[in-house]
Amino acid sequence: MAAAQAFALETRRLCMSFGALTVAENIDFRLAAGARHALIGPNGAGKTTFINMLTGRLAPSSGAVLLGGADITALAQSARVKRGLGRTFQINTLFRELSVLDNVALGVAERLGVAGRFWRAASAYREVRDEALALLGSLGLAADAGQRVLDLPYGKQRLVEIAIALGLKPSVLLLDEPAAGVPSLESARILEVLDRLPAEIAILIIEHDMELVFRFARRITVLVQGQVLCEGTPAEISADRRVREVYLGEGHG
Amino acid sequence: MFGDSGAAIGYGGSARLRPLEVLPWVLAAVVFFFAPNYLPLGAYILIMILFALSLELILGYGGIVTLGHAAYFGFGAYVAGILAVRVSGDPLLGLAAAALAAGLLGLATGAVILRTHALALLMLTLAITSIVFEIASQWTSVTGGSDGMHSVPILPILGSFKFDMFGKTAYLYCLLVLFLCWWLVRTIVHSPFGMALAGTRENDVRMHAIGAPVYRRQLIAYTISAALAGVAGALLTHTTQFVGLSVLTFELSGEVLVMLVLGGIRRIYGAFVGPVVFLVARDYLAKQSPEYWTLGIGLLLIFIVMFARGGILGLMDSLRRRLVRKVS
Amino acid sequence: MEAFFSSLVSILFHGLAFGAILYVISVGLSVTMGLMGFVNLAHGVFAMAGGYLMISAMQKLGLAWLPALLLACAAVALASMLLERLLYARLYGAGELEQVLFTIGLIFVAVALARLAYGTGPQSAPLPDYMKGQTELFGRTFPSYRVVVIASSAVLIAVLWIGLERTRWGAMVRAAVDNRAMAQSIGIDTGRLFTYTFALGSGLAALGGALGADLLAMTPTYPFEHLVYFLIVVAIGGLGTLRGPFVGALLIGIGDTACKYWMPQFGAFFVYAATMALLLWRPQGLLGRAH
Numbered sequence: 001m002a003a004a005q006a007f008a009l010e011t012r013r014l015c016m017s018f019g020a021l022t023v024a025e026n027i028d029f030r031l032a033a034g035a036r037h038a039l040i041g042p043n044g045a046g047k048t049t050f051i052n053m054l055t056g057r058l059a060p061s062s063g064a065v066l067l068g069g070a071d072i073t074a075l076a077q078s079a080r081v082k083r084g085l086g087r088t089f090q091i092n093t094l095f096r097e098l099s100v101l102d103n104v105a106l107g108v109a110e111r112l113g114v115a116g117r118f119w120r121a122a123s124a125y126r127e128v129r130d131e132a133l134a135l136l137g138s139l140g141l142a143a144d145a146g147q148r149v150l151d152l153p154y155g156k157q158r159l160v161e162i163a164i165a166l167g168l169k170p171s172v173l174l175l176d177e178p179a180a181g182v183p184s185l186e187s188a189r190i191l192e193v194l195d196r197l198p199a200e201i202a203i204l205i206i207e208h209d210m211e212l213v214f215r216f217a218r219r220i221t222v223l224v225q226g227q228v229l230c231e232g233t234p235a236e237i238s239a240d241r242r243v244r245e246v247y248l249g250e251g252h253g
Numbered sequence: 254m255f256g257d258s259g260a261a262i263g264y265g266g267s268a269r270l271r272p273l274e275v276l277p278w279v280l281a282a283v284v285f286f287f288a289p290n291y292l293p294l295g296a297y298i299l300i301m302i303l304f305a306l307s308l309e310l311i312l313g314y315g316g317i318v319t320l321g322h323a324a325y326f327g328f329g330a331y332v333a334g335i336l337a338v339r340v341s342g343d344p345l346l347g348l349a350a351a352a353l354a355a356g357l358l359g360l361a362t363g364a365v366i367l368r369t370h371a372l373a374l375l376m377l378t379l380a381i382t383s384i385v386f387e388i389a390s391q392w393t394s395v396t397g398g399s400d401g402m403h404s405v406p407i408l409p410i411l412g413s414f415k416f417d418m419f420g421k422t423a424y425l426y427c428l429l430v431l432f433l434c435w436w437l438v439r440t441i442v443h444s445p446f447g448m449a450l451a452g453t454r455e456n457d458v459r460m461h462a463i464g465a466p467v468y469r470r471q472l473i474a475y476t477i478s479a480a481l482a483g484v485a486g487a488l489l490t491h492t493t494q495f496v497g498l499s500v501l502t503f504e505l506s507g508e509v510l511v512m513l514v515l516g517g518i519r520r521i522y523g524a525f526v527g528p529v530v531f532l533v534a535r536d537y538l539a540k541q542s543p544e545y546w547t548l549g550i551g552l553l554l555i556f557i558v559m560f561a562r563g564g565i566l567g568l569m570d571s572l573r574r575r576l577v578r579k580v581s
Numbered sequence: 582m583e584a585f586f587s588s589l590v591s592i593l594f595h596g597l598a599f600g601a602i603l604y605v606i607s608v609g610l611s612v613t614m615g616l617m618g619f620v621n622l623a624h625g626v627f628a629m630a631g632g633y634l635m636i637s638a639m640q641k642l643g644l645a646w647l648p649a650l651l652l653a654c655a656a657v658a659l660a661s662m663l664l665e666r667l668l669y670a671r672l673y674g675a676g677e678l679e680q681v682l683f684t685i686g687l688i689f690v691a692v693a694l695a696r697l698a699y700g701t702g703p704q705s706a707p708l709p710d711y712m713k714g715q716t717e718l719f720g721r722t723f724p725s726y727r728v729v730v731i732a733s734s735a736v737l738i739a740v741l742w743i744g745l746e747r748t749r750w751g752a753m754v755r756a757a758v759d760n761r762a763m764a765q766s767i768g769i770d771t772g773r774l775f776t777y778t779f780a781l782g783s784g785l786a787a788l789g790g791a792l793g794a795d796l797l798a799m800t801p802t803y804p805f806e807h808l809v810y811f812l813i814v815v816a817i818g819g820l821g822t823l824r825g826p827f828v829g830a831l832l833i834g835i836g837d838t839a840c841k842y843w844m845p846q847f848g849a850f851f852v853y854a855a856t857m858a859l860l861l862w863r864p865q866g867l868l869g870r871a872h
Binding site for chain 3: 318375551
């Protein structure tokens with residue numbers, strides 16, 4: 001029973017307080033396998049805090065996080081990654097002086113368990129390189145593989161950000177504002193990539209760009225002041241009066 | 254990856270030995286045959302290259318800013334000296350003991366300081382050096398205190414190669430040890446482990462986010478680095494037959510840092526170029542006026558930080574890139 | 582028992598004097614490190630400059646002790662503003678390694694200049710008559726010089742603390758230490774704030790160096806020799822506060838004096854060991870903020 005009904009990612013009554021300040025209150029959240037789910041909410045709603053609790057960077061004050069039905073609340077970040085939880089960062093968090101290929105290869109090597117080896121040269125691990133190159137190819141970055149990542153335009157760096165996460169073959173992928181700061185010319189590329197992400201990965205995307213959200217998401221959760229305001233399909237959410245009040249101000253027709 | 258005299262490190266590169274990499278050893282041989290008067294200085298340079306190489310591993314590749322690497326160098330030097338005086342002056346035994354001792358010290362201290370960051374970590378590296386210094390300075394019966402240990406009895410290597418007064422044996426001895434250690438460092442740097450280390454330096458947060466055991470890897474690198482520094486210290490004791498407090502000073506940590514930065518941090522060969530340039534220049538210039546030497550080094554350091562972060566090799570690289578652009 | 586109590590009072594007194602000097606010198610370091618996030622290893626250079634300039638002012642310009650001291654501090658504060666604008670400011674965003682390298686370079690330059698100008702031996706500043714000899718307090722005699730050090734430091738500290746709590750400048754510093762980006766967004770000119778605060782910190786260091794020239798001798802290697810202690814005071818107290826280094830300086834001042842008196846064969850060993858233990862338990866320092 002448990003395996004069939006377990007969600008890819010789930011939180012139960014997740015709470016976080018810093019002293020007197022509560023940033024997350026009783027968040028019940030479910031991400032189904034293969035989901036395309038968006039988390040939206042005004043600034044300061046606690047979205048990034050939520051993501052940090054999911055990934056293990058932040059320990060919640062109370063509540064539980066479950067990955068594939070298993071309780072991971074006590075697990076460290078790296079352990080959660082090994083179980084298939086991947087994420088991207090809102091601000092590019094890349095290995096700046098390394099090449100695009102190495103950026104992705106580092107993650108692939110970790111997953112394959114060869115990253116700790118020191119006797120053979122990295123370049124001898126063909127399987128790592130080939131997999132990284134293939135991944136870059138699928139994102140249209142194959143030509144940039146040898147470039148230093150900091151020499152790339154911002155939009156392409158954003159793609160590398162996603163590539164690194166994909167190299168871990170996650171079952172759940174948390175995307176923190178993947179299109180943030182990207183000029184509109186380049187963001188089309190990112191949208192394409194998001195559309196073509198493997199169907200079996202459960203994806204949670206935090207975004208402010210409503211166009212992207214409505215195009216991409218099949219379900220949306222609205223977070224306001226650390227609490228879930230409502231959850232539903234894009235149509236339900238856009239019709240919800242409370243959401244309109246929060247986002248668009250009262251009185252907007 | 255780029256730099257390193259063109260040697261391509263990384264998953265997309267190649268670990269094969271590039272022709273330019275033979276150059277340092279050729280030069281070393283040239284010095285041996287054609288500049289026999291400079292062999293003592295040459296041996297000292299080789300020792301400093303090894304010391305710089307050890308720092309390169311943890312600072313240039315690991316990204317851990319430490320001002321306390323002299324602690325391991327000095328510890329190795331003293332272990333070698335004390336061993337020679339009290340047990341046996343066999344140099345190979347001394348090397349092994351120094352590597353082991355310094356490595357253990359590195360493991361113990363590293364386990365503790367790698368849990369901290371930035372200022373606290375820097376402070377702790379200074380504190381560790383200070384503690385080792387104080388112990389060496391106060392434990393006069395064992396270490397000779399501020400006088401140090403003179404005329405440390407070093408036996409011939411493998412029973413047959415005596416340390417002659419021209420420094421020939423010393424030079425070749427240091428050269429061979431440096432060669433082996435260089436091979437080790439080069440292998441590590443080219444390996445997935447080395448890449449992961451570079452990743453930790455570049456972006457610690459991301460390394461955690463891809464599931465890497467960051468602390469464990471840093472600790473391993475730190476231990477190896479400490480052991481190598483200890484070997485360098487032992488070489489100094491063996492070749493000069495003397496150990497003194499100068500091997501444990503903050504000044505020495507600062508000097509090797511300057512040498513590394515001068516040559517080019519993050520490049521194995523920066524650890525070669527830096528000490529050679531620094532020590533040869535010091536040999537010529539500092540004799541005239543040590544104050545102007547210190548002044549010059551200070552200004553050079555400021556200059557490098559402001560304008561030439563990649564050191565000498567970095568400058569050569571950007572020069573090469575500019576020439577390539579002109580040609581094409 | 583009487584002897585023990587007597588030596589205890591003596592240790593406390595001398596430790597207090599030492600701690601007072603450490604504080605006056607290190608407080609600037611703590612504030613600027615907390616404010617600018619800059620690892621300024623060269624802070625001791627300003628203390629050294631204060632001491633040497635005071636000596637020069639007395640010898641070359643014939644000034645009395647107090648005017649010479651004030652002149653030296655003003656000169657160092659002004660010079661530090663120049664340094665800050667021209668050099669330090671370029672490295673605020675740079676990595677820790679660059680900052681460490683730059684400040685080490687600065688130390689080398691300063692040490693070389695000091696050697697060239699003053700020779701390698703220690704220099705001393707002749708004290709005014711009212712500071713030589715002994716003072717009677719509470720039925721015991723203490724060296725007048727150290728009494729003056731403690732008393733003037735206490736006044737200085739009081740002025741500083743009130744200044745930080747009550748003035749607008751103080752409020753801005755506290756805001757910017759707390760959250761630089763936020764402070765900028767509410768209109769605080771952090772550039773100017775940094776420069777003035779840096780000048781104040783360096784001026785205080787110069788004051789501490791000059792005032793304490795008889796406690797921490799003026800030699801060209803001053804910045805190297807005492808660097809570890811200044812950093813320890815700041816690190817164990819916690820960055821960015823006034824009270825942090827106060828606690829740190831008292832602990833180190835009294836602790837170091839006590840250890841060197843009762844266990845001279847161990848030297849400074851316990852100070853370093855205690856620092857290590859404390860930093861491992863609380864890396865942010867006793868009064869610092871956890872990251």
